[in-house]
Amino acid sequence: MDTPKSKWLFQKGIVESGATKTMGETFITSKVSRRVTELTLKNPGISKNEIEKLQTVPFDTMDAASDKALQQAGEEFQIPRHLGSGYGLMWEPVIDGVFLSEQPPRMTGSLDIPLLIGSNRTEWENFSDIVNVAVTQYDNLNNWSDEKVERGPDRKYGAKRGSG
Numbered sequence: 486m487d488t489p490k491s492k493w494l495f496q497k498g499i500v501e502s503g504a505t506k507t508m509g510e511t512f513i514t515s516k517v518s519r520r521v522t523e524l525t526l527k528n529p530g531i532s533k534n535e536i537e538k539l540q541t542v543p544f545d546t547m548d549a550a551s552d553k554a555l556q557q558a559g560e561e562f563q564i565p566r567h568l569g570s571g572y573g574l575m576w577e578p579v580i581d582g583v584f585l586s587e588q589p590p591r592m593t594g595s596l597d598i599p600l601l602i603g604s605n606r607t608e609w610e611n612f613s614d615i616v617n618v619a620v621t622q623y624d625n626l627n628n629w630s631d632e633k634v635e636r637g638p639d640r641k642y643g644a645k646r647g648s649g
Contacts, residue, residue, distance in 0.1 A: 486598060488584050500602045512588060517562055518579040524554035
């Protein structure tokens with residue numbers, strides 16, 4: 486709803502979750518985005534004239550290079566982390582002057598569209614996992630063994646765990 490391109494697409498909107506003071510309120514500029522790209526290529530030693538080499542770089546190498554580039558650019562431009570402390574970036578939309586022409590209007594609905602914002606009582610219980618997303622994204626239900634799935638409720642609820 487924050488792009489002028491969607492002016493006639495919505496009558497009303499609902500935002501569920503994600504409405505925190507420092508999350509999702511600002512997008513990076515094209516200048517910062519270009520710097521992240523430069524650093525992502527530079528970290529594994531690829532010049533802008535060797536883009537075809539991207540096809541030969543292992544995923545883990547590029548993943549590490551882009552994580553490092555996000556950190557480097559965040560520090561270079563002194564952009565506070567959305568989650569946690571210090572400087573750094575996450576992958577997010579870019580103000581390109583066309584699709585996104587300006588910073589979003591802080592979840593108020595830029596197109597004069599009624600907007601309902603809500604959240605869940607315990608949705609931030611796993612905040613520590615969100616802050617450490619680079620580590621925890623590889624430790625989730627998609628790759629847990631059955632034994633690890635069974636241990637999860639025990640760890641959290643102990644003797645209060647139901648027998649269901």
